Amino acid sequence: MAAKHLVIVESPAKAKTLARYLGRDYEVRASVGHLVDLPKNKLGVNIEGDFEPDYEVIRGKGKVIKELKSAVTGKETVYLAPDPDREGEAIAYHIAQHVVPKNFKGKVHRVLFNEITKGAVQKAIKSPGKIDSSKFEAQQARRVIDRLVGYQISPLLWQKVRRGLSAGRVQSVAVRLLVERERELQAFQAQEYWNLTARLAPEDARDQVFEARLVEVDGKKIDLKSLRGDGARGFTIADEAQARELEQRFRAAKSWRVGEVKRSERQRRPAAPFITSTLQQEASRKLGFQPRRTMSAAQRLYEGVELGDAGTTGLITYMRTDSTRVSAEAQSAAGQYIRSAFGDAYAPESPNVYRQKKSAQDAHEAIRPTSLEFPPERVRTFLQGDELRIYTLVWNRFLASQMTPARYDQTTVDIDADGGRFRAAGQIMRFDGFLRVYEEGRDAPRDAADEEEQSGALPALAEGQALALDGLGASQHFTQPPPRFTQASLIRELEELGIGRPSTYASIMSTIIGRDYVRQDEGKRLVPTELGVLVTDLLVESFPDVLNAEFTAALETQLDEVEEGNEGWLTTTRRFYDPFRADLERARISMRDVKREVTETEIPCPTCGQKLVIKWGRNGEFAACPAYPECKFTGNFTRKDDGSIELEEPESSDETCEKCGAPMRYKFSKFGRFLGCSAYPECKNVKSANTPIPLGVACAKETGGCGEGELVQKLSRRGKVFFSCNRYPKCKFALWDKPVATVCPECDAPFVVEKTSKRAGTVRRCVREGCHYCESIDEDAVSEEVSASA
Numbered sequence: 065m066a067a068k069h070l071v072i073v074e075s076p077a078k079a080k081t082l083a084r085y086l087g088r089d090y091e092v093r094a095s096v097g098h099l100v101d102l103p104k105n106k107l108g109v110n111i112e113g114d115f116e117p118d119y120e121v122i123r124g125k126g127k128v129i130k131e132l133k134s135a136v137t138g139k140e141t142v143y144l145a146p147d148p149d150r151e152g153e154a155i156a157y158h159i160a161q162h163v164v165p166k167n168f169k170g171k172v173h174r175v176l177f178n179e180i181t182k183g184a185v186q187k188a189i190k191s192p193g194k195i196d197s198s199k200f201e202a203q204q205a206r207r208v209i210d211r212l213v214g215y216q217i218s219p220l221l222w223q224k225v226r227r228g229l230s231a232g233r234v235q236s237v238a239v240r241l242l243v244e245r246e247r248e249l250q251a252f253q254a255q256e257y258w259n260l261t262a263r264l265a266p267e268d269a270r271d272q273v274f275e276a277r278l279v280e281v282d283g284k285k286i287d288l289k290s291l292r293g294d295g296a297r298g299f300t301i302a303d304e305a306q307a308r309e310l311e312q313r314f315r316a317a318k319s320w321r322v323g324e325v326k327r328s329e330r331q332r333r334p335a336a337p338f339i340t341s342t343l344q345q346e347a348s349r350k351l352g353f354q355p356r357r358t359m360s361a362a363q364r365l366y367e368g369v370e371l372g373d374a375g376t377t378g379l380i381t382y383m384r385t386d387s388t389r390v391s392a393e394a395q396s397a398a399g400q401y402i403r404s405a406f407g408d409a410y411a412p413e414s415p416n417v418y419r420q421k422k423s424a425q426d427a428h429e430a431i432r433p434t435s436l437e438f439p440p441e442r443v444r445t446f447l448q449g450d451e452l453r454i455y456t457l458v459w460n461r462f463l464a465s466q467m468t469p470a471r472y473d474q475t476t477v478d479i480d481a482d483g484g485r486f487r488a489a490g491q492i493m494r495f496d497g498f499l500r501v502y503e504e505g506r507d508a509p510r511d512a513a514d515e516e517e518q519s520g521a522l523p524a525l526a527e528g529q530a531l532a533l534d535g536l537g538a539s540q541h542f543t544q545p546p547p548r549f550t551q552a553s554l555i556r557e558l559e560e561l562g563i564g565r566p567s568t569y570a571s572i573m574s575t576i577i578g579r580d581y582v583r584q585d586e587g588k589r590l591v592p593t594e595l596g597v598l599v600t601d602l603l604v605e606s607f608p609d610v611l612n613a614e615f616t617a618a619l620e621t622q623l624d625e626v627e628e629g630n631e632g633w634l635t636t637t638r639r640f641y642d643p644f645r646a647d648l649e650r651a652r653i654s655m656r657d658v659k660r661e662v663t664e665t666e667i668p669c670p671t672c673g674q675k676l677v678i679k680w681g682r683n684g685e686f687a688a689c690p691a692y693p694e695c696k697f698t699g700n701f702t703r704k705d706d707g708s709i710e711l712e713e714p715e716s717s718d719e720t721c722e723k724c725g726a727p728m729r730y731k732f733s734k735f736g737r738f739l740g741c742s743a744y745p746e747c748k749n750v751k752s753a754n755t756p757i758p759l760g761v762a763c764a765k766e767t768g769g770c771g772e773g774e775l776v777q778k779l780s781r782r783g784k785v786f787f788s789c790n791r792y793p794k795c796k797f798a799l800w801d802k803p804v805a806t807v808c809p810e811c812d813a814p815f816v817v818e819k820t821s822k823r824a825g826t827v828r829r830c831v832r833e834g835c836h837y838c839e840s841i842d843e844d845a846v847s848e849e850v851s852a853s854a
Contacts, residue, residue, distance in 0.1 A: 067091035070139045071175075071189075072132060072163070074098075074146040074155050078180065081368030081376045082145070085182045086189070093135050095146070099125050100158050102207065107215050115208050115637050119158070132163045140170045143192060148176040148428065149384055149567055150203035150627065157200040179434040180368050180378030202627035205636050209233060209619070212641060213610060216648055221599060225658045225680065229599060234564050235575045236603055237616050241557060242549060242582060242592045243600045252545035257288060257300045258307035262486050263535035264320060264479065265523070272523035273534050276479050276486035281310065307538040310484070317482035320531040326476045330491065331469040334498035336388040336418035337430035337462045340566035341559045343383070343454075346461070348552030349505030351453050354588075355551050355570040356809035356837075359383065361450040362431070365458075371438070371446050378434055379443065380458050384566040385428035386559075388418040390466075394432060398466040401436045406500060412468050432462040450811075464502035471495040475522050479531060490522035507553065548589035562617030574809050574839060578828060584807055594684050598658065606651035609643060662690070667711060671697040671745065678709070687711060696745070714742075723749045756790060761803045763789040764814045767831050770795035775803050775815075804828065810837040 071092045073079050079094040086092065100119040102108035110116040121129065136142060144159055146152035156174055164172055173192030177185060213233045221229040260278040265271070278301075279286050287298025301307050338346070343362065347353040353361075362383035368376045390398075395415035402411040433455075440456040447455060474491040493499075549557065551573045558564045564572055576582045581596035592600070600611070609615045619640060625631040662677040667687070669676050672695040676687045687709070689695040700712045715730040717739060726743040728751075741747040756776035763769035773791035780786055788798035801817035806828070808816050813832040820826045830837040 066138065068139065069141040069143065070135050071143045071145055072159055074152065075367055077364065078367040081180055081378065082185060084376050085185045091135060091139075093132055095132065095155060095159055096125075096128060098122060098151075098155055098158065099129055099162055102211055107211065109208055109211055111212075111641070114634055115212075115641070117204065117208055117211075121162070129162055132159070133165070136164055136168065142168070142170060142172045143175050143189065144172065144195065145175045145177065145188075147384070148178060148382060150199055150206070150565075151567060153196055153199040154203040154207075157195055157197075160195060177382075178429055179381045180366060181434045182375075182377070184434070198629040199627050201633035202623045205626055205633035206623055208633075208637055209640055212644070217603070217607065217610075217651075220648075220651055220655060221602070223657075223659075224602065224655050225599065229595075230579060231599070231603060232575065233610060233619075234558075234568065234616065235572055235579070235581075236600070236611055237563055237613055238554065238558060238572055239576050239581045239592060239596050240600050240604065240611050241554065241613070242576075242590050243597050245546060245549060246592050246597075249545045249548070254542040254544070256303060257541050257543070258302075258304065259539050259541060260301065260307060260310055260314070261537055261539065262314070262320075262479070262481075262533060263537075264486075264488075264531045265534050266525070267530045267532050269523060270532060270534070274488055274490070274522050276477070276488035278310070278314075278484055279478075279487045280485035282483045301538075304538070304540065307540075311536055311538050314481055314484055315533070315536055317484075317533070320479060320481045320533055322525050322527055322529040322531065323478040323480045323485065325478075325525055325527055328474050329494075330472045330474045332472065332497075332499075333469045334416070334464045334467055334502075335461070335504045337390060337432050337465040338458060339386050339388060339430060340384050341386070341555050341569060343431055343458070344555055344569060345552040346505055347454060347457060348550060349507070350457065352588075352812070353450070353454075354807065354809050354812060355555060355573050357450065357811060358454060359570045360810045361448075361454040362458075364448075365451055365455055369443070369446055369451070371443060374438075377438075379438060379455055381429050381432050381434060383431050385431060386421065386566050387428050388420060388430045389428075390415075390430055390432060390462075394429070395466060397436050398463060402463065402467055406467075409495070410467050410497065410500065412466075416466055418465070430462075430465075431458055433459050460502040461504075464498040467498035467501065468495075470497035470499045477522060477525050488522060490520050492521050507547075548585070548591060550589050554590060561613045562620055563613060565620065570809070577806055577809070578839065588807065598680075602655055602658070606655045607644070607647050609647065665709060667709070669695060669697050670699075670711075671695050676711075721747060721749050723747055758790075759787065759803055759805075761805050761815045763791070763795060763797055766811075766813045767797075767815065768833070769797040775799075777802075799831065801829075801831075808832065808835060808837050811835040 067088065067090055069090045071079075071082060071086065071090055072095060073082060073092065074095050074097055076094040076096065079092045083090070083092040099122065101122050102117055103120050106118075108118045108120075110118065142164055144156035146155040146159075160172060174195045175188045175192045177188055210233050214230060217231040218229060221231060262276050262278070263273055264276055265273045285298040286300060288300060301310065336342075340359075344353075344355040344358050347358040348355070351358075362380065365380045366378050366383050368378045370376050392415075399411045399415065440452065440459055443455070444452055471494045472491040473494055475489070477488045479486040479488065547553075554573070555569045558569065558572070576596075577584065577590075580593055581599065582590050582592055585591050604611045619636075622631065622636045622639070626633050626636055658680045662679055665676050665678060665687070667676045668674070669689040669691070672689060672691055674689055674691050674695070676697075676699075677690050678685055678701075679688050680686075685701075687699045687701045689697040699714070701709045702712060703709050717728045717730055719728040719739060720726065721728055721741040721743065724741065724743055724747040726741050726747060728739045729742050731738055731740040731750075739751050741749040756778050759775050759777060761775045763771065763773040763775050765771035769775075769789060770791060773789040773795050775787050776790045777785060777787055785802075786798055786800055787803055789795035799817055801819045803815045804818045805814075806816055807814060808830040811830060811832050811834075813830055813835065816828045816830050816837070818826060818828050825840055827838065827840050829839070
């Protein structure tokens with residue numbers, strides 16, 4: 065019996081899950097993402113024709129469209145069921161435009177699944193809606209504006225700096241935040257300060273020792289925040305001499321007595337259930353996951369997992385959301401589960417509700433388990449490692465969010481001695497509440513001013529009670545600079561500034577790292593590269609609005625207004641483009657031409673004696689002879705702390721030139737490493753250098769290597785470049801594609817490989833077994849055709 069209805073989703077995994085829920089009357093097909101998009105080889109936007117986008121069928125999707133058209137034939141109803149966000153709405157809109165014929169006699173509906181469970185799917189099918197044209201227009205406005213920025217600024221960077229560079233409305237602001245943080249670090253000057261801590265005990269109970277810190281001297285408060293210029297009026301113990309003077313003074317104090325004693329009950333409330341950004345941040349803190357890895361696992365949990373006898377089911381709600389709202393049904397189920405598992409004291413009288421941000425899209429719920437019938441221990445055997453860890457995190461966070469607060473008895477005691485006041489603080493947990501299940505991770509405190517008060521019990525103390533001094537010590541500290549961003553903390557910063565949306569955070573991180581504007585240090589913190597700093601400075605000077613965080617956040621708000629139907633997409637696009645076009649015209653004339661810039665030095669050319677100049681090339685700055693092409697000397701250099709430069713010595717080899725007998729040296733060209741005669745230009749002898757070239761990439765066990773060696777570049781017998789372990793033949797790990805020291809954004813493998821071709825551009829992928837990461841880093845780069853037209 066032929067199916068009467070057709071359901072079209074964007075994901076094959078999602079299609080497989082839905083097919084099991086809907087029965088024989090429904091055929092479920094997948095579009096496999098977008099069917100159409102703006103072309104890669106031209107601007108694709110008719111600026112003078114009301115910014116009309118020139119959509120074209122994506123390469124390889126012609127076959128998909130043909131199959132979907134065939135599936136529509138004879139159906140009574142077509143349900144368009146891509147994800148419930150702007151991208152999903154655009155996919156649904158274009159399916160309706162390119163797949164469903166105009167003379168289709170059946171009905172076309174839009175259905176939204178906040179969770180993929182049998183009940184939720186069947187309920188959505190019974191109450192379908194229409195395509196939300198406002199939501200589609202918000203996506204289209206964003207796509208068009210991003211294309212106008214990327215495809216018109218990027219050719220300018222090609223012309224002024226080097227080919228292959230790109231700019232983006234959000235990515236460039238993200239890089240600017242990193243550059244500004246790096247400059248804060250470079251300008252930061254650590255300030256010394258000292259703490260004075262007394263070890264005290266009651267006179268009649270010398271074994272009950274506790275610690276108290278000096279907080280006030282002669283009526284003046286010690287305030288560590290004053291070191292950071294936060295407007296505090298206190299003072300600090302600035303150096304050892306001052307610390308020792310105070311230490312000597314209080315050692316001689318004749319009396320130590322309890323002053324004021326404050327006792328209070330403190331409550332600690334649970335954190336809200338996850339939204340996209342907080343899930344990414346917490347997975348980074350607790351699991352060490354990068355955002356893309358987190359979202360990849362969450363996507364699989366949302367689309368459906370095979371659970372044996374329970375069938376295939378989605379285990380979490382939609383994972384791209386900025387709403388902390390939880391449905392009444394889920395709150396009720398959580399309350400029942402908590403009472404049953406932990407007791408009545410752990411469930412609040414009324415469900416916990418969390419405050420929303422003004423910009424939150426309340427159509428979605430928070431990220432939560434779809435059913436409390438599937439605790440992590442029950443589904444453990446059905447989930448992959450990453451899936452289980454993310455599911456456990458979501459499960460525990462949601463349950464905790466619906467539990468009662470933890471309660472503490474808190475005591476603060478002031479102790480007086482010779483005009484000084486010392487303070488001791490302690491607390492005892494009286495009821496663990498939500499902490500029975502989950503405690504939110506914390507970023508490391510910046511310095512002692514940010515540390516929490518002491519925990520633990522204090523002895524029973526009363527006002528006026530005499531104390532005995534057991535010890536007194538001074539400790540040296542230094543203020544700490546603001547830390548570099550991690551991917552997770554940068555996402556938090558973008559969210560707080562109102563830049564980007566849940567669906568874009570992970571891709572922003574991948575883009576700025578893939579473009580070589582940013583690298584990750586050993587602690588996975590983000591560091592702008594020399595190229596990233598240069599491009600940011602150029603863009604900030606020429607496009608102050610586009611690179612302005614407040615301006616970018618305001619545009620996000622305007623796109624929200626388009627989605628709400630309060631403003632047309634053309635109005636938003638025109639408002640953005642008119643001042644942008646003026647900036648673009650000015651930049652074409654006034655932007656620094658880094659390609660042609662030269663900086664003179666006092667270093668003589670080793671070949672001809674002229675003073676070398678610094679130029680900018682495809683791999684950054686280099687030293688060159690100004691007498692080119694008569695003298696072709698070039699060399700790398702290092703920049704010292706005082707700003708002066710020093711030429712790096714060319715790498716020598718053990719070979720001698722067979723033509724003149726001079727030593728051969730390793731040199732580099734656009735074709736790679738080679739051996740050249742050191743007597744150049746008198747002797748121009750060159751030959752292939754088949755000596756392994758270190759890449760600075762470990763031969764990692766995670767990717768099939770030995771875990772001990774390093775990868776090097778070699779030449780095969782036929783002259784083809786390949787990459788292998790330097791421990792060969794003990795380790796025979798080898799690759800044809802070039803390893804790049806960039807952590808895989810999905811599985812955290814220590815490197816990915818990169819391949820460039822005319823058809824696909826530059827593509828990066830992971831070679832770790834089971835990881836499916838593959839990304840074109842030229843996806844938004846500008847083609848030569850666009851560059852020429854600019």
